Amino acid sequence: MIKRTYTMVVIDDIRAVVNGISRDMDWSELGIDIVGTASSGEGGLALVKKKLPDIIVTDIRMPRLSGIEMMRELRPQLPHAKFIFISGYSDFDHAQEALRLGAFDYILKPFTPRQLAEVVKKAAEELERERQHSEELSDMQQKLRESMPLLRQEYLSLLVRFSAQPETLRRRWEFLQMDMQSSPLAVVVLEIDHFVQKSEEIPVNDAELLRFAVQNIVEETVLRVAKGTLFRESVHRFVLIINTGDGASALGIAEECRENAERYSKCTVSAGVSRTVQELDELPVAYQQAVEALTYTFYTGGNSVFFWEHITQRPEVLPRPDADLEKELVYALRSGNAGQAEKLLLMLLETAGKTEALPSPDSAKALCVELAALIRNAVPELAGSPELTELMKALTSPRAVLNDLRESLKQLSKLSCAQVQSRLQFSAQEAIQAAIRYIREHLHLNLLVGDYAAHVHLSTSYFSNLFKKVTGLSVGAFVIQEKMEQAKLLLAGDRPIAEIAESLGYEERSYFSDVFKKTTGMTPTEFRAAYGPRQGNG
Structure with a gap:
């Protein structure tokens, strides 16, 4: 569909032909505007140069300047204009030549207005297609200019990633x-x-x-x-x-x-x-x-x-951490010594990093992960804990830097030691409670501290210190306290005092009485008188 009006000139050395074409046909219906006519080749050449029409209808043979010669001269100036030649049968060869030279079409005399209108209409449609194509091309070029910054970025992004010729x-x-x-x-x-x-x-x-x-x-x-x-x-x-x-x-x-x-x-x-x-x-x-x-x-x-x-001279692989330091770290972790464990951990990191050039980050990260595994394996109780999961996640984060990994390792070490200390504390409580039960069951025997320690499989010195830490009393003081409490219960009955003393491991009643009075402020006899059974008055 033609969307605009196209201009046309008519050139023929026969004025009747010019007038018939320009005046007797309704070109406006086809979207054609006649902007001039001429009756000679020279006049037509001047007219076209002045009006620059879209369509040129011209006789192929005219005196002094033929239509073909005119087209040859005008073509550089009007590369897109459509030349339509009017030709007689005798000029058929010339018409064919005109087509070879770039003419749009030709029409043979005699022709009807309808025939000419059809050819002009085709020329206008061709002009419309070319105009639309030109506009589309211009639009594409504008979009290309506007998108050039993005195209450059895409090009550079590919350029730095992929090889090409x-x-x-x-x-x-x-x-x-x-x-x-x-x-x-x-x-x-x-x-x-x-x-x-x-x-x-x-x-x-x-x-x-x-x-x-x-x-x-x-x-x-x-x-x-x-x-x-x-x-x-x-x-x-x-x-x-x-x-x-x-x-x-x-x-x-x-x-x-x-x-x-x-x-x-x-x-x-x-x-x-x-x-x-x-x-x-x-x-x-x-x-x-x-x-x-x-x-x-x-x-x-x-x-x-x-x-x-x-960085090209960096070592590909870090030297292996000191094996003795690793053993000491494991011992410190298993004993719950947080201060010593952290000190040894930092020593391992510093020792491994003592190279002439910075090692590759990947090898340094691998070392940190290895140390994390060492800590985790040294303290099996950590397995499955949420804290361990979070710390291991932090240690393997791609965004982590050395300070982050060092801090995560320190936290993992502290967590491990706290876990061990908690376990040791629980075990100590269990051991002391077992010892207390054993003491109460054997008050009739004069056992030594070493006997109680052996019962819970601890050394005498460690047991003594642990017992006092848990109960607040020495082992000896606790045994005496338990014997005296048992004595009070027995004195509330009617068993002889000598028999009570013997049942609590005292061979001499007098020594029993001295210990009882020192503990309670009363002799066994006085205690029984105060708290023992009452005789009825009948």
């Missing part, structure tokens, strides 16, 4: 009109420190503003000294590709970005810096170097910059 990369680089040179290049990977934790504590808008602020700071910092492109890789990570050279050091730029982020935003950033590469197809390697360098913030906790070349 250098020529393909170069053509794409030129198509996207990258505002930097394709060589030399370095990659810097930056992260907003602890952003995941921060984003959970602040509104979503504030988190986005924080990311936007960091991005602006980095871009402004870079553009002051070098050409570079920054794109966001994830919620807290950016990738920066920099043109190095001319005094621009990627490491120096990264350090300045870190300083400015700390100075002008409410957060800090860390960065990993690659070596400089010369070709676009080397960028994936440079990107991996920058990512690997960034992992070394594990040791600092953030606000730091690491250069890949500075």
Whole structure:
């Protein structure tokens, strides 16, 4: 469907033909506007140059300047105009030539108005299709221009991850009109420190503003000294590709970005810096170097910059921790000595880390997990406890840094020792209660402290100290106290005092009486008189 009006001129050296076409036909119904006529080739040429019509209906053969010659001259100026030639049978060969030269169509004399209208209508429809295609193309080009920043980001994101042929990369680089040179290049990977934790504590808008602020700071910092492109890789990570050279050091730029982020935003950033590469197809390697360098913030906790070349001499595997220290740690844990266990744990961490260069973060994390397993195995009672589950989760968290792991190990050590102390305390209570029962059942025997200790399978000294810690009395004092309490119960009856003394392990009544009086303030006779059975008065 034709949506606009197209202009047309009519050129023929026979005026009647011109008038018949221009005046006797209703072109407005087809969306055609006749903007001029001419009766010669020269006049037609001047007319077309002035009016620049969409459709040109012209006789193919005219004196001095034919329709074909006119088309040849006008075609560069009007590449999209539609030439329709009027031709007689004798000019058929010329009409065919005109088509080869780019004419839209031709019509043979004599023709009816309807025949000419059909050809003009087809020309207008073709113009409409071309116009729509041009508009669509223009719209696509506009959208392409608008989406160019996103296309550049997508391209760079793929460029640093996947390999491709250098020529393909170069053509794409030129198509996207990258505002930097394709060589030399370095990659810097930056992260907003602890952003995941921060984003959970602040509104979503504030988190986005924080990311936007960091991005602006980095871009402004870079553009002051070098050409570079920054794109966001994830919620807290950016990738920066920099043109190095001319005094621009990627490491120096990264350090300045870190300083400015700390100075002008409410957060800090860390960065990993690659070596400089010369070709676009080397960028994936440079990107991996920058990512690997960034992992070394594990040791600092953030606000730091690491250069890949500075970490290449790292030991791949940490030296094995001191076996004797490990044994001492296990002993300290199993005895519940929290202070000693923590001291030994830190010594193990420091000893293993005494290398000329920082070991890889993965090997340091593996050491921490091994120490956690050592602690867990030393104290089986920990198995299944919620606290252990949480600490092991923290120890294996991908976001954990060295200080986090060290703190988690200390907490695990304290938890283990507390568990052991709780068990030991419970066991001590059970042992003392068993000893007390044994004492009460054997008050008639004059047993020694060692006899009671042997009954509960403890050494005499440890048992003595533990007994006093639990009961508040020495073993001897407790035995006497129990004997005197039993004596009181017996004296309330009518058994002879000498027999009571013997049943409590006292061979001499006098010694029994002395101990009883010292304990109660009364002799056995006085106690019985006060509390013993009463004789009836009949």
